[in-house]
Amino acid sequence: MSQEAAGAGEARIYDQGYRPWTGPRGAVGTRFWIVAWHELAQAWKNKWFRRVVWASFFPLGVFSVLLIVTSRLGGVVQLGPADTWVQFWGVQQLFAMLVVYHLGRNAIAEDLRTGALAVYFSRPVSFAQYLGGKWLAVALGVAGVTLAPGMVLAVFQALVGEQTGPLVFLRAALSLVVLTALLAAVEGAVVLAISSLAPRGRVAGIVWVLVFFLSAGLGAGLAEASGVEALGALGFPDAHARLAERLFGLRDLDVAALWALGSHGLWTLGALGIVLLRLRRWRGY
């Protein structure tokens, strides 16, 4: 600013008050991304959540080695790559359970406690977007600790395993995607159902962990007691493990797979029903 300009009658006092918004506005209908992102960002603030996510990549190293060992020395060790995959998936399950704990427990419980739904639904967010966003957050979290390391492992296998090539990768990737989708659907629905019933997030979290382990134990216990194998699929962790066995090629696709799939479906729909019932007041919004 040159000195000559001073005194040229250009003085202004700037309005400190409210100004209307003339900028762009997003199209209605994309809000579930924002809801999901918000849940993820909130969870990310928690240092334990971050640690769980980082830690979930550690087993990758171990399993990479195991994969080579089992694929090259399969005959000696009496284990195949399929075993490795199943075990890997089993380990990642635990991380997934912890991620779901962080992302899902507060999702609806805290909103109900603070009346946040009134805030959401006085804005251009529909009920479907709200619920979808919360579910998506859990799904993305689950994918982050199961699908992501899994894909890395699949690439690794395709490069250095016994059988290499894109087809190997694709087969593994397909199984991973299907399993992740099912896992995210089931665990997302169940944790949201628990969150919608709990008085606060912390309670929901504890109940989620209990439900996870109890349902696992329940299925196994019933199967043993009654001798009916299919009952083992009653708990969703077990059902998921069975599906993993089949999709990674450890066992053939059989009736048990159907039971497992059915179990997934029932848990998902049941949980969804609970959420819809609990939030029926806002459904039309």
Place this chain on the structure above:
Amino acid sequence: MNLVECQQLEQAYGALTVLHGVSLVVEPGCTGLLGPNGAGKSTLVRSLLGQLPLQPGRVRVLGLDPAREPLAVRQRVGYMPESDVYLPGMSGLDLVAYCGQLSGLGRVDAVGRAHEVLHYVGLGEARYREVDGYSTGMRQRAKLAAALVHGPELLLLDEPTTGLDPGGRDAMLELVDDVSHRRGLSALLSSHILQDIERTCDRVVVLAGGRVAFSGPRAEFQRREARRVRLRVKADRERLAEVLRAAGCQVEARPGAADLEAELPEGLGAEELWRLARAHGLQLRRVEPASASLEMAYQQAVGAARGGGA
């Protein structure tokens, strides 16, 4: 253009009809929404936001039909709820920015806008603290900021001064007045506190028993009665009452109140009134034409509509 138009709006919860054919118009400026508890005010607001099932064609908000496009309506309307609602675990700034995003602003835009409106409502450093720790006054301001962040054309306010101390109430009403008259927005203010309505609103809609009991300019609602005055005297109120009665006035002196109201007869003007007081050694401290107070007008309107008590 009218911001809101309702034509025979009906709402029922199951078998209970809450709104019986409400027809009203909200013009630019600040409009007060009055009514006894249970008269249907919150149902009306919810209908405007498209939160309740609605017959198409009955309501238009900013030219849109909330029955068909509720989300589009909410994009352009700001709502400040009465109850203490917020999102857990966020600072004031995060909350308002998130609300901006939910209303369609991009992330960067939303944060910038959030700072702007938080500055406007007077939340300074407090915006970086968690909302859980805010006082009532701060929460109300944060709610107002969240309602303004996306630049709505219509602001719906539900009891904005609840729980505020007199200083806070003053500040809040100042904001409402400013934003609805000088900033290009309009507001619909639902409140029980008649003084709030008096301070900020140009028009009034009275709902009673699910029907519109009155809709029009506030001045019309509170008619001034030319010959009625409210008087206060330094001492000896009874003596003034006597003197006035002797001069032909009808005097109403409620026990416990400091003022009295008098209906002046023809021929007794303001000047005579003063002279009369001086002649009897009475020092007048207040001489004010008594407009039917908002309270009385409200009572009449509601009584006439046989408003259901809560």
Place this chain on the structure above:
Amino acid sequence: MGSARVQASGLCKWYGPVVALNDLGFAVQAPVVGLLGPNGAGKSTLLKLLCGQLRPSKGEVRLLGEAPWDNRRLMARLGYCPEHDRFYEDMPALEFVALLTRLHGFDSPDAARLARAALAEVELEEVAARPIRALSHGMRQRLKLAQALAHGPEALVLDEPLSGLDPLQRARVIELLRRLGDRGVSVLISSHVLHELEAMTDHILLLSRGRMLAQGAVGEVRALIDAHPHRIALEAARPRELGRELLSFEDVVRVELEGARVVIETRSPDTCYERIGELAASGAFGIRAMLSLDDNMEAVFRYLVQPEER
């Protein structure tokens, strides 16, 4: 300090290192007293001390001549209407009030009779049999009042008794409280809504940051505030000439013109009112109306309470 109904002397209360009330001293004679102050001033603490729920850390407080702490006899003569609402949701309203009345020592038939009478006073007889969860917010508020009144207390302590009530209900409760004051009951009301408090009483206790700022009749307190000259608004046919004339008075320190309105500030209101009376009686300026702008609770509050830092 003899016949004061509510009094305190050197009253202090702290919670650990935090001081809620610091060296309070007051004596109230008036039947109905308003307790005002910004949020956080210590009003709830004072109310709890008066109701015997807390014990003073230092100093003393007396209600009807006795110290409330651990004083069951006094508690039986006291009715308390708290701010929050927590009830046995499934209990019918009448049963609830009767239960609380029995706790004061009445036997069942008496309690039921008193409960019914109390519900009638607050106009809740029609819903006496309904469970509390089915009552609206306004009804719950009145239920709280009923339980405070039922046992015929000599003193009432009310925390925000009018919140949630619509204007008609407010007017009725104000009427009820005034009647009670006339009947000899000591009523202490804590409220933020000053103009409603003004409809009930002239006497205030003004608290801020744990200290007593002022007590007494509003008019008298106002007269004591020297720092702020009195503001008087006048409406006249010839405002500019009137303004010029008023400037010639020594006590007038400021004159503002707003259309037909002249607003002046004066350091001695008494002389000023006298002179205005003369001018008005002379008819020279066509003075139509006169009003004191700050001889009210709102002004006293504003002048004495320093705004909080945010």
